[in-house]
Every structure is written in structure tokens, then in C-alpha cells.
Amino acid sequence: MCSRSMKIIMTDAFHGAAPGEVTEAVKVAIDVGYRHLDCAYVYHNENEVGVGIQSKIKEGAVRRENLFIVSKLWCTCHKKSLVKAACTRSLKTLKLDYLDLYLMHWPMGFKSGEADLPVDHNGMIIPSDTDFLNTWEAMENLVTAGLVRAIGVSNFNHEQLERLLNKPNLRFKPVTNQIECHPYLTQKNLISFCQSRNVSVTAYLPLGGSSGGMHLMEDPTIQTIAQKHRKSAAQVFDFELSEEDMTDLLGLDRNLRLSTFPITENHKDYPFRAEF
Template sequence: MSSIPCLTLPSGHKMPQLGLGTWLSLPENIPKAVEQALECGYRHIDLAPLYENEKEYGEAIEKALKKGQVKREDLFIVSKLWNSFHAPEDVKTGCLQSMKDLRVDYLDLYLMHSPMGIKNVKGELMPLKDGKVIFTDVDYVDTWKAMEKLVDEGLVRSIGVANFNKSQMERLLSCARIKPCVLQVERHCYQNQKELTAFTRTNKMVMTCYSPLSCPKTPFRPHKWEPKNGMEDPVVKEIAKKHGKSPAQILIRYNIQAGLATIPKSETPAHIIENAKVFDFCLTDDDVKKLESLHCGARAVPWDIHGLGEHKYYPFK
């Protein structure tokens, strides 16, 4: 049984506060990563078609279920609607494809990966013309209404969004029949998301924080918003030494202690074990102040690749 605490979503379902991030995981490392993660208590696995590894994770999850390592009802499996499936008539197709790849008959949480719609070209994640992504003007509110139907049909238990800004969230909330349960954003000591954190609390949503370690392997470099490697930061290292913990554990605890969910990515068994050991200590108020002082608005994932920064719904302008 997992000892990782859960957060209760507005839908009534419970989501483990610590999850396994999967972006940039190599297919050959996935079987051992999943086996180790489940062994040390992870039940929340965060996935997406964009990561191009849902099939491999699906195989590993199915294997664990068949050998009785875990029961499906104890898992919390998250996937995301990719930008090219924003047209309302394409939303269910995108969801069913992820379910097929993951070998499950429902998803615990389904997120709109971003508010930006792009053209649906079969077999292409990022259809380009003259080196730039081909946009659509699909309104993310219309996309959301199609996602609500997935809940009605029992395909997904909870729905939410990722990479939305405050004004986009306010607009969505004003017309949603089923309110978003989760907002997933990049959050670490260099990007503390103070305004959005307060917004989610006010609206009784749960925030999930990706890249809690500031994503030292981000492919979006170099760029003007690039953060430092949080695990090499002298302030983080000083706090880690005081607590007898690793810098990674301090950075993960920073999100956990704020009452937020977080999904550090790892495919290395030793790191997966280490990342789970963040519930046996507390940061002091002074520790938190020092970490907060590192905020500079940096983003490891600026989402401006191939001209996406010019999209009318680009969230970080």
C-alpha cells in the first residue's frame, strides 16, 4: 500500500500528491522505472502523447497489473489532450488513442495540454509550414466542452488543464459545466507561480507542479527564460546539507510542503527511490523564504518552439 498522501480533487477523486513524471524518459528505461516506482509507493503516473512513450508505459503498467504488483483501482493515471486534437470532434479520438496506448479502459485525469490549437495532420505532433507550426483558431472553451462529455461517458474520471494563465483560467471557469479539477504548470524555486497558486486555492482546484527540479535536461535551451540547475544552486545545497537530504529532495519538498502535487521526472531507479523520501522532514519558514527569494520568472519549458509563441492563445506573453 502506498504511503504517499493524497489530495482530494473537486470531482471527489483522490490524487496522490507525488507522481512519476515521464517527459524525456527513454523507452528502454521505462520497464525498470515503472517497476521501481510502484515498489516504493508511487501510484500517480503523469503521461502525454507529446512525450512519445505512452505505449511503452502502457506495456509496463499492464505487466505490473498482470503480475499483481498493483491493482488498477489503486493507480492514478494521467494523460493529456494534445494540441492537434482541440477541434471538438477530435477530442474523443485523442482520448481513446491514449487509452489504447496505455492499455486502460479509463483515465483518472485528462488534461488539455495547452490552450493552443494546432492543425491535425495524421502522424505529426507538430505539423510545420516554412518552419512554423500550423495554427488553428479553435477556442479552448469549445475544446473543454468536448472534454466534459468524456466525463459523462465514463472515459475519464476528472478533467483539468495545463499551461494556462490566470486570465485563461478565469474565462474557462466562467463557462465550464464541469469545473477544472487540476491546473498543471511549471513550478520550482525560480518560477514560484505565486499568483496561480493563490488562484487555484481560491477556486478549490489542485495544482500539479511539473519540472520541480527546474528540468536541467530541458531541450528548450538556450533561451531568454532559462533557469539555473536547481540541484546546483548554493542556496538549495545549503538547505539540503542542513537537513541531511539531497538538493532534489529539497526542491520536491518545496512543492509538497505548499500543499501542491508534484511530478519529478526520473527513469533512474535510485533517483525514483530518493525522490519519494520527502515526507519525513519539513522545511523551516526560513528555508522557504530562502527558496522563494530565488524566484526570477525563469521557465525551463517556455512553449515557444517553432513559432508557438505567436499563437493567439500563447499563455506566457
């Protein structure tokens, strides 16, 4: 279901961490071999991530070119005039000269301003009048300016991805679509679609969460596979599995989406109305 080519540290997992904890976590992660750091403006911890990265580079533990660092454009910055400033802000906070990959975090643009989640009196998101195709043009400019090496998307359904790929005068196609993916949400159709268009898939929430009082890592099927291979439940996703094991894991699919972003269901570009 997911690429095994590089260990990924998802920095959104550090939401609510005490001061200094994210920096230390990044240092430890680099020391044990993590090289792909998945960041985003909206996680509000890019400063600490940057401190951790620079600390390890200065001590010679890793070279910048051996790291793959990702950040994401937040929804309040979808206006073309705001995209470069948003990217530059993340670069400055991360203390980097370039990003290896910059993603459009969601296909939905929000009203620009100070609030990350501008909402109306009903608690629903206030959309901007932007179109993600126009936002993409500004992201393409980041590549030509040398600020980012590649660009991609996140949380796009197949219709939205197809619309982007069919965009007239597309200069840079999205290299990846980062989506929620785990045994309770296998995303078979969306992954197949992405692969058919030569767009890679990056999984978030790969260890899933709770459903009906049971946590994914406690699922009997996963526990059985883990015991068979003398691994922990989480490690089941970190080495080669047999075709039988993969069939058993894929059979757990419940179409259970954990990241539904309900306050944005009023948005014209809400991605989860589509079947996949």
C-alpha cells in the same frame, strides 16, 4: 509550492529512452511506491508505460484503483470531433479502461494532421481555428461517457483559466492546472489565483534546470537546506520544511521559465504573454 500527497512519475522525463527502458522505469517506480503516473500522447511512450503498469497489476504488486493515471489531449486534436478519438487512442495504448485525469495539454489548438508540430515556412506553428472553450465541452463528454474520472488543464495563465471557469453551462470545472513550478519560477500569483478558484496546482519541472551556468540543484541556498536536513538537493522538495526554509526557497524566484514553447508565440492563445 507543490502537493506532497502522492509521488508522481513524469513520463516526459523518458524522452529519447531506448526501447524497453520506459517499461522498466515504470515497474521500478511502482515497486518503490509511485502511484501517480503523468503521461501524454505527445511523449510517445504511452505503450511502454502501459506495458509496465499491466505487468505490475498482473503480478499483484498494485491494483488499478490504487494508481492515479493521467494523460493529455495534444494540440492537434482540439477540434471537438477529434477529442474522443484522441482519448480513446491513449486509453488503448496505455491498456486501460479509464483515466483518472485527462488534461488539455496547452490552451492552443494546432492544425490537425499527422505532424505533432505543424509549422509554416518560417518555422512557426500553424494554428487551428479552435477555441479551448469548445474543446472543453468535448472533454466534458469524456467524463459523462465514463472514459475519464476528471478533467483539467495545463499551461493556462490566470486569464485563460478565469475564462474557462466563467464559461456558460460549465458542467465540469478543471480540477487542476499543471504548470511549470520550481524555486526559480515560484508561480506565487498563479498558484494563489488557482487556490482562490478551488483549482489545484500540479507542478512540472519541479527540479528546474540550468540558469547562467548553474543548475538549480547546485544553488547554494538549496544545498545549505539539504545539508541541514541531511537530504539530497532533490529531496528538499519531498518532506516538510520549516517556514524559514520555505522563505529562503521562495526568495530564489527569478521568474525563469524553462518551458517557453517559442514556435507557438504567434498563436492567439499563447499563454505566456500574460504576467501570470
